[in-house]
Amino acid sequence: MNKLLKLISNNRKKFIILAASGVILCAAVVGVLIYTKDKNDKAEANKAVLTDTKKEEVTTKTTEADSNKEKTQAETAVAKSEPQFVEQKFTGKTTEVVNFRESPAETANILSKLAIRTIVDVLGKQEDWYKVKYDSKEGWINSKYLSEYTADDKKADDDAAKKQQESAAAAQKSAEAAKAASTSNSSTKSATNTQPAAPAPEVKKGFKSPQLSNSSQVILVTTSSMSSSYANIKFYQKNGEDWNLKTETNGRVGTSGLAYISNRMQSTNKTPAGVLGILSAFGISDNPGTKYSYAKVTDDMYWDLNSGSSTYNRLIHNNPGGDFEHLASYPTQYKYALVTDYNVNQTANKGGAIFVHINGSGGTAGCVSMPETQMRELITWVYPGQNPKILIIPSSDLSKYYY
Structure with a gap:
């Protein structure tokens, strides 16, 4: 022990340095350990913060995704609910x-x-x-x-129109041939007779039906058959005993053709066949100069077609509901129109609103139509004092009314 103390005493300076170095080394080790622990704690804390941040970001993105999904679903539902x-x-x-x-x-x-x-x-x-x-x-x-x-539909319509024109031309040619043959036979008989025959009374060509006897103006509307919607239209003016053809044109009648007045019913798209009179006139345009009373069409004008109504087949100034015609809805056809006396007595289910008007795009619902030029001529030509009549018939019936 004495030797140890002596040794320390003799080497005190060295031992002090050595002890100080040990303390410093321990302090350094402790510092490193504290620093390492602190660093690890901070890393763990940062890791936790990052994890929480990521969780928040994921949660936010998930919420946004859910929101966008709900928005898309809502927009899709709205889009589906609205007709496309x-x-x-x-x-x-x-x-x-x-x-x-x-x-x-x-x-x-x-x-x-x-x-x-x-x-x-x-x-x-x-x-x-x-x-x-x-x-x-x-x-x-x-x-x-x-x-x-279709193209086939158009061809069928064109063929029907052509056939109607050919039929009208053939009828006229046949009438002219018959007249020529009659004149020839008369000349032959006259030449062969030894005794001169008394001259036959001249027969004036014209309308012979009693329904037309008091008329000086006739609008003749003929079709090739009762089922045709294509018509030939002629205006005749009587001067003295002579019936003169004034105008000829093509037109349309009901899409389902004709039906005789006694049989004609409402909503059949058939034009009444027979003799009709004229009551008045109306039009979208101003009065072109007709001699009939003329109504300028306004938006509140309707033709009541409700069978049984007190205003059935009459012009009224309010929407009756049910079955009707709103005149202003036909600016082309009703630019000018004549009102006929069909079913003026308001017989139930016979229909009404039978007019003569300007052509539309096809057949009519029961009226007679023609080109605008001829319609304007007609509405300014007919005169109440001459009792104008409209004769609507298939060409096969012509001999009953005309000779």
Whole structure:
């Protein structure tokens, strides 16, 4: 022990340095350990913070994704709930009498009634409705009442019109041939007779029906058959005992042809066949100079076609609902029109609104139509004092009324 103390005493300086170094080394080790622990704690804390941040970001993204998904689903649901309009372009034809409506709904306002085989321009489709353009107006027709107007349909219509013209020309040629043969036979008999025969009384060519005996003006409308919608129209003026042809043109009648007045019924698209008188005139345009009372069409003018109504087959100034014609909805056809006396007594279910008017795009719902030039001529030519009549017949009936 004494030796150790002596050794420390002799080497005190060295031992002090050595002890100090040990303390410093221990302090350094402790510092490193504290620093390492602190670093690890901070790393763990940062890791926790990053983890929480990532969780928040994931949660935020998930929330945003869910929100966007819900928004997309809501927009899709709205899109599905709204009817989609699909543009389509073709020429269509009505397959029966149909309502031309203001919007695609059965409760929508009716712009007009379209006759069977009315030609329209189809613009597009929305669910069960076609949007169409007819007579410069756009509206809607239920798709079950419309089909495509094909090239075959047009050819059939053109052929029918051509056949009507050929039939009228053939009838005229036959009449001229019969007249020539009659003149020839008369000359032959005169030459062979030894005794001069008394001259036969001259028969004036004209209308012989008692229904036309008090008339000096006749509008003759003939078709090739009772089922044809194509007509030949002639204006005759009587001067003294002579009936002179004033004007000739082609026109249209009901899309289903003719039906004799005694049999004709409402909503059949048939024109009444027989003799009709003229009551008055009306038009979208100003009075062109007719001698009949003339009504300038306004938007509140309707023709009541509700059978049994007190104003059945009459012009009224309010929408009666049910079955009617809104005159202002036909700006082309009703630019000028004459009102006939068909069913003036308002017999139930016989129909009404039988007019003479300007051509539309096809056959009519029962009226007689012709080109605008001839219609303007007609409405300014007919004169009440000459009791004008409209004779509507198939050509096979002509001999009953004319000789």
